[in-house]
Amino acid sequence: MSDETAHDILLSARGLVRDFGPFRAVDGVDLDVRSGTIHSVIGPNGAGKTTLFRLLTGILRPTAGSLEFAGEQLAGRPTHVVARRGIVQAFQTTSIFPRLTAHESVCAALVSKHRRSRDLITWFHRGLAGEASQVLETVGLSDVADEQARALSHGDQRALEVALALAMSPRLLLLDEPTAGMSPFESHKMVQLVQRLAKEEQLTVILSEHDMDTVFGISDRVSVMHQGRVLADGPAPEVRRNADVMAIYLGSEA
Numbered sequence: 251m252s253d254e255t256a257h258d259i260l261l262s263a264r265g266l267v268r269d270f271g272p273f274r275a276v277d278g279v280d281l282d283v284r285s286g287t288i289h290s291v292i293g294p295n296g297a298g299k300t301t302l303f304r305l306l307t308g309i310l311r312p313t314a315g316s317l318e319f320a321g322e323q324l325a326g327r328p329t330h331v332v333a334r335r336g337i338v339q340a341f342q343t344t345s346i347f348p349r350l351t352a353h354e355s356v357c358a359a360l361v362s363k364h365r366r367s368r369d370l371i372t373w374f375h376r377g378l379a380g381e382a383s384q385v386l387e388t389v390g391l392s393d394v395a396d397e398q399a400r401a402l403s404h405g406d407q408r409a410l411e412v413a414l415a416l417a418m419s420p421r422l423l424l425l426d427e428p429t430a431g432m433s434p435f436e437s438h439k440m441v442q443l444v445q446r447l448a449k450e451e452q453l454t455v456i457l458s459e460h461d462m463d464t465v466f467g468i469s470d471r472v473s474v475m476h477q478g479r480v481l482a483d484g485p486a487p488e489v490r491r492n493a494d495v496m497a498i499y500l501g502s503e504a
């Protein structure tokens with residue numbers, strides 16, 4: 251990767267604000283996310299991370315502020331437009347189609363991307379089937395492609411959620427606590443998957459995560475939120491040494 255590419259800013263938020271009635275959950279957030287990097291947003295419970303993600307994906311409209319993505323202003327645009335531009339969040343969606351197999355689930359996501367009905371003509375279906383298999387291979391689920399989503403292990407269900415997001419061909423993938431509830435082995439696999447997506451698929455990733463070993467093991471850059479604001483922001487090793495950050499975590503984490 252050239253120096254120039256490494257420093258391309260893919261997403262740039264300025265002064266993002268989100269109020270819920272009189273309460274300001276996100277309070278003037280500036281965020282620059284560089285292309286091809288893994289950027290973590292951390293902070294104690296209630297810091298505003300999930301609300302920030304909802305602003306980035308268009309689920310929530312900002313009360314104020316701007317959001318530029320790949321040179322286009324996206325603040326306030328609806329979520330399907332934001333997704334089509336390339337910002338996609340992996341959600342816990344496997345419960346929606348518990349009886350579909352992993353492969354059928356990804357096919358369904360691809361159908362929705364291609365905006366076709368489920369009654370597909372055969373050639374198109376074959377194309378989708380191949381594409382779905384590739385996506386499952388990318389996330390390491392080829393072996394369980396024909397298992398029902400509800401029968402997969404927790405770790406594999408979370409990998410399937412990533413697969414469903416990848417089916418939308420994102421440029422920027424958002425992951426909210428991707429290792430939550432996982433065993434150490436499953437967490438390790440998820441971390442490897444995220445790293446592979448960034449390196450081999452040239453994806454940019456924003457993730458929110460409570461496990462600090464995961465955060466500092468995986469991230470290029472880290473933004474620390476506290477009470478709706480970004481308190482610290484920079485390369486991961488720098489943020490780790492930041493005394494204010496340490497104080498927040500020592501003060502808030504049990």
Ligand SMILES: Nc1ncnc2c1ncn2[C@@H]1O[C@H](COP(=O)(O)OP(=O)(O)OP(=O)(O)O)[C@@H](O)[C@H]1O
Nearest residue numbers: 270273274275293294295296297298299300301302
């Ligand atoms: N729809 C809403 N209506 C009112 N208040 C909300 C709403 N959504 C979030 N909040 C409040 O905004 C604050 C930030 O919440 P948010 O979920 O963004 O924090 P978080 O950093 O993601 O926390 P956690 O790590 O616990 O998920 C919290 O005080 C929360 O109660």
